Amino acid sequence: MDRRYKFCPLCGDALATADEGPHPRMRCGRCGFIQYMNPAPAAGVLVRDGKGRVLLVQRRFEPFKGFWVIPSGYIEHGEDVMSTAVRELEEETGLKVEIDGIHAVESCFDDPRGDTLLTIYLGHVSGGRLLAGDDAVNAGFFPIEDLPPIGFDCQRRILGRLS
Ligand SMILES: [Zn+2]
Numbered sequence: 039m040d041r042r043y044k045f046c047p048l049c050g051d052a053l054a055t056a057d058e059g060p061h062p063r064m065r066c067g068r069c070g071f072i073q074y075m076n077p078a079p080a081a082g083v084l085v086r087d088g089k090g091r092v093l094l095v096q097r098r099f100e101p102f103k104g105f106w107v108i109p110s111g112y113i114e115h116g117e118d119v120m121s122t123a124v125r126e127l128e129e130e131t132g133l134k135v136e137i138d139g140i141h142a143v144e145s146c147f148d149d150p151r152g153d154t155l156l157t158i159y160l161g162h163v164s165g166g167r168l169l170a171g172d173d174a175v176n177a178g179f180f181p182i183e184d185l186p187p188i189g190f191d192c193q194r195r196i197l198g199r200l201s
Contacts, residue, residue, distance in 0.1 A: 077153035081123040082110020083161040095130045095174035102189030131177040132169035135161035146192035
């Protein structure tokens, strides 16, 4: 899907492609607005239980509806990246977590809504009760040698490296 704006979101004039070398951008000749096609930042938490199983959630919505992912979501305007990770995990699994460190930072290129930059922290459960919610229809722990179908290329890479 072509996600380039046709019209300026600020002044309404038609946009034209600006010659920006390897990364052409849509630019407004009237007010100077430029559409930067940056990846959207997202964050989540990798949680493993005492048996090494990983906590995954099953997606309620497209893209990858029905596929499983590490609990994660987009960073809201003004929100700290780690706060996003903790919030998303609690919304989707009912569990509270404490963060132990960074696990992975990966680019995601197969999301039709646009590219994503995903930061996955490592964390452990500190409270709550496992219950899927929000964008998740199911939540549970899976052994890494028997994972369900995983959504998004970046999530598959992250989970594929686990041992
Ligand atoms: Zn404009």
